[in-house]
Amino acid sequence: MKSFQGTERIIYEYILNHVNDLGDISAKQIAAIAHSNTTSVNRVCKKMGYASYTELRYSLPHDLREDSDFSEADTAKNKTIEKMTQAMKKVRVVYLYARGGSIVSVSYLSRFLSIANIPHLVITDIHQLALASEGLVLLISKSGETQAVIDLAHNAKRKGMKVFAISKDDSSLSHVSDFNINLNEPISGLSLYKRESQLRILEIIDQVGCQLLSS
Template sequence: MAINDNILIKIRDMKDSLTPVERMVAEYILANMEEIPHLSIKNLAQLSKTSDASVLRFCKTLGYNGYRSFIVSISASLGSMDEEHKDQYTDIQPGDDLSVIISNIARNNSKSIEDTLSVIDRKEVARAVKALRASNRIVFFGIGASGLVCKDAEQKFSRINKMCHAYTDGHIQLTAATLLGKGDVAIFISNSGDTVEILETLEIAKKNGASIIAITKYNKSPLADKSDILLSISTPEVTIRSGAMGSRIAMLTVIDILFAGVASAEYQNVKKYLSKTHNILASKHRK
């Protein structure tokens, strides 16, 4: 589990991918966080209108061996959350004053990054950096807003002379995946984790022996299940498009982490590439 592990954030993000009965447990916990540490498994089962067995299954789905260790984690999460952190993401309402919009967007983006640090697994990040360092080439796959994150990743890794490319068109992704092989790393970026084009491309990349890294929302999804390395993000539950903004910011943060991890580990080799690319861009600006 992550160093800044917050099980309440994980429950919120995973809620929609749970079974109907497990979701009843999750919704009761999220609505009554403060009282949960004081409840026995039987109490929680009764209050959530489920059963002891259902609560135990829920705990195991979240990665706990039993109810007691789950409750300890809930208590720790409550203790680490100050009043500001307990606030929900703030949706943007039609007709909002511009100053309110500025404040809410900034807060939502900041919270998305904060919460992502609570769900991302540091060991998985280390495995991803190791795989990227050893790769023959790196390919990024994403559709829509996730495709923009892929383009950002391509620009970053190109600067340190990594052979890489971003593919954001569904048909071209299939072709690109067909040409992958052992030693290549394919990074799939999808908030939902169930984008059809992404999953079709993943199947081909996996079949051809590429290592699969997924950047996706913390939940049970086909993309999460089929990846070799899973990098989870946390995103806000809001309706107006600030939700897409939050997921994009979280994904960009993960890309920045991976890039910095690789560049730092190989700094003696890549500093000349960073210097060259900086100088050529600087010379263009002076003209």
């Protein structure tokens, strides 16, 4: 907002107030309302990140809807994280399990649990849960389709234990779990940046850790 002054501010506010009608409004009409010219309209559009008014009038409504969707997804994720952390603070013990590269994330979460003085156990073998009868199981799987992780989730559910997960949205693991923090980013096996998904998981663990350590 601060980058728009005078006539540009009028144009900017008019565009935002008529986002859903821009398809029927020309740059000349906006210029006339602002007592300016189409050059000023296009200059405002460029400051907003668009090459021209033509691009803005068709792209802005879609971009704003996407921003709204992301905001709603973040809000839902934050609520799930809060529910998870509150549950972890109340149970007798938290069991952590992952396979492959996600084991790093489990170790990272274990550090937060230790600092928060929450009893927990990092499971390295699915059979370690055999003698458990209470507590909470938190599973991490970037695909949500690793069979060993899914099997452990089913075992925990049969014992009446709560199962939380950090995994891909709409995965097999997410359907088994009581709560799942969705990894909404698409995961491609052909990606040159195979560690990107693990970094996103670590970002979620950071959020979980901050919640655990908050009063």
